[in-house]
Amino acid sequence: MLRRINISNYILIESLDLQFPEGLIIVTGETGAGKSILLGAISLLLGARADISMLGDKSRNCVVEAEFEIEPNPELLQVFEEAEMEFDRNIVLRRVISPSGRSRSFLNDEPVNVQFLASISSGMIDIHSQHQHLRLADEKFRLSVIDAYASDKELLSEYSASYRRMTALASEIKELEGEIALADRDREFRQFQYDELEKARLVQGESEALEAEQKELSHAEEIKELLSSASAKFSIEDYSFVQGMKESIRDISKVALQIPRFTGLAERLESCRIELQDIEDELERESESVKVSPQRLAEVEERLSLLWSLMKKHGCATVEELISKRDSLGGTLSGYETSASRLASLKAEFEKTASRTESLASALHDVRARAADELAPVMQQAIRSLEMPFAVFKVEVSLKDELRQDGRDAVRFLFCSGPEMVPDDVHNTASGGELSRIMLCVKSLLARYKDMATLVFDEIDTGVSGSVADKIGTLLGEMGKNMQVVAITHLPQVAAKGNTHFCVRKTVGGSSKAVTTVEALSGMERVNEIARLLSGATVTQAAVRNAEELLRSSQNAEPSTNFTV
Known part of the structure; x- marks a missing residue:
């Protein structure tokens, strides 16, 4: 308080x-x-x-x-x-x-x-102003009155949580369906691109290797001829230049046995011979390894043509970039499958949640309907105690077509001031003074059941x-x-x-x-204030006596038994 x-x-x-x-x-x-x-x-x-x-x-x-x-x-x-x-x-x-x-x-x-x-x-704290009876025309307010009287907070909270989850799932499904629909427009093309790159069996660094091989194959005959010619120069008719060096080394080595200073010369010649022999052998091997193969050249050029075509088509400068794009496309296509699986999962959860929400809404309706049946006579008795002895007050709870955050129920407060009248919506049938008294009864009920x-x-x-x-x-x-x-x-x-x-x-x-x-x-100050309320600006002795009597009777009054909200 x-x-x-x-x-x-x-x-x-x-x-x-x-x-x-x-x-x-x-x-x-x-x-x-x-x-x-x-x-x-x-x-x-x-x-x-x-x-x-x-x-x-x-x-x-x-x-x-x-x-x-x-x-x-x-x-x-x-x-x-x-x-x-x-x-x-x-x-x-x-x-x-x-x-x-x-x-x-x-x-x-x-x-x-x-x-x-x-x-x-x-x-x-709750403030009830002069015009708050207008809230009786607000369906959400009427529903809150029923919920307060029914003490259905836990059930309502459970329903609201289920409803929020259901609507969140519906939004997520709609968004994901939109994404999938948009993606489906490109999916076939992306699949084609991926299949094309996957079929190419791309290998890192192959472009450079193929270009080098193409260059060699394109000049194979000329290269083989030049290498053979270079190798042939090591021999003139039946004389081998390397063999001649061997003989020279042998002769100088004999001289070195007599004169040691020639040993170094013999060793130098031996080094040259070994190097020349290696060069001759390598020239022969290289000459033999060079293959003149128009078929292989055609294969290499065809492969290079494919790679260059793919690089141009996909806007890539290297085979490595093509491989990266292929992997990216694969990830995108995999994401399509994941999205489809996610959508199926969301739809299954939505169906389950929607079913539970419907069940909770039905249970909430039953609780509210029972509360309405109990509330109506209580409110009617309370209203009649405020000098509306023939008032009729009814509460009608009906089902709406669609679920909402607070359930599926529509609540009407029906009222008429006499038995000869037909009860209708309270905000349409009650006068201003009647609405104020009805709202007072409602507020007293809300304050009690809401622990205000x-x-x-x-x-x-x-x-x-x-x-x-x-x-x-x-x-x-x-x-x-x-x-x-x-x-x-x-x-x-x-x-x-x-x-x-x-x-x-x-x-x-x-x-x-x-x-x-x-x-x-307190005391006479309070008496005089109430006397002022009775008589106006000029407080008379009669007003003072009436004020004293009013205070005395009010303080000694027995508790009311007519109002039982």
Whole structure:
């Protein structure tokens, strides 16, 4: 519940520090005193838009801070868990607006974004304004009422998760089908390219080797002839030049036996002979190895022609680049097979998830239908207790054609004010005053089943008679026994029911500037305020006596047994 609120420099509120007790808290004040300003400050903690116009003094920060003492509930715990923050029963929310118009939000002095601030505060405090009965026309709101009464949060959460997975799978399937369809246009061509390169049996470095072989084969006859001629020069008729060197070496070696200095010359000649012999032998081998083969030349030129053609066609400069492209095409084609397999897997999972989602939607419908049957008489009794004795209230839950995030159900609240009338959609058949009372009953139900700690009502009693106001006050008082209820009202019958009474006043400050203040009333101060509500600006003795009696009877009233929401 809300324990304390501190407001500084917010419109006409210079500085305000209020302690909020348990029970029903009444807020009254003259028209224009600033009751709506107080509500606006609280709304900032609920994520309302902030701007520089909210600053009373444009040179200073505006600060709204509230302290809550909260019992943990699953929704709040989930919000904290998702934000990776530790839950604390004592929560301090703060909103700061700077003179530049920049807004900052804090939770227990930790900076948070305004969306997170709103998600936290919306689970702790709810504001019901004069025109919130318009939400009865909102199907999502009506569905939330049924879900709250049915306490189907776990089933709804399970369904929502399954629905989200189903829709995510549908999107993924659609995207993948689009990719496959686009790829199929190129697949045949890519397969042709891959097959062409694969058939070529490409080998790294073969282009260079083939070019060298082609050059040799193209001049084979000339090369063979020249090598043979060079080899023949080592012999003249029957005389071998190498053999002659052998004989020269033998003769010089004999001389060296007599004269040692010729030994070196003999050795030099031997070295030359060996080298010449090697050259002669190699020339003979090379000459023999050179093959004149027009057939092989044709094969080499055909292979080179194929490689050059492939390189030109595929925009590659080397065989290595062709090999790289072939491998890339192979990977792409393999990816097609993977995509097809992935698509089949996704479709199988989608069918399974869709079936489960349908089953959960059916189970959710059954729970909601039972809750609707139970809720209708409870709401009807509550509405009749607010001086609509012949009202008829029904809840209709029907199935829609398509699944949605919140199920397949459509909920209608049907209402008529008399038995001779045919119930129809409540937002079409009920008057403004009737809608306000119906919404009050709905809100009291939601607050109980949603474990709402604090409920704020902003002049929901506008336009109702004194007897109805008395019953509304009694209802608010009963609600205040189970939760903290703040009621901004102008009716004395409601004001008298409160456990605590705040009065909002507009005064002139020291700088002749109007300021809004809030005071806690007790004793004769409270009597006089209720007397003012009874009689207007001029408080008469009769009004004072009536106020005293109203307070006395309200405090001594027996609890209502008519309202059982």
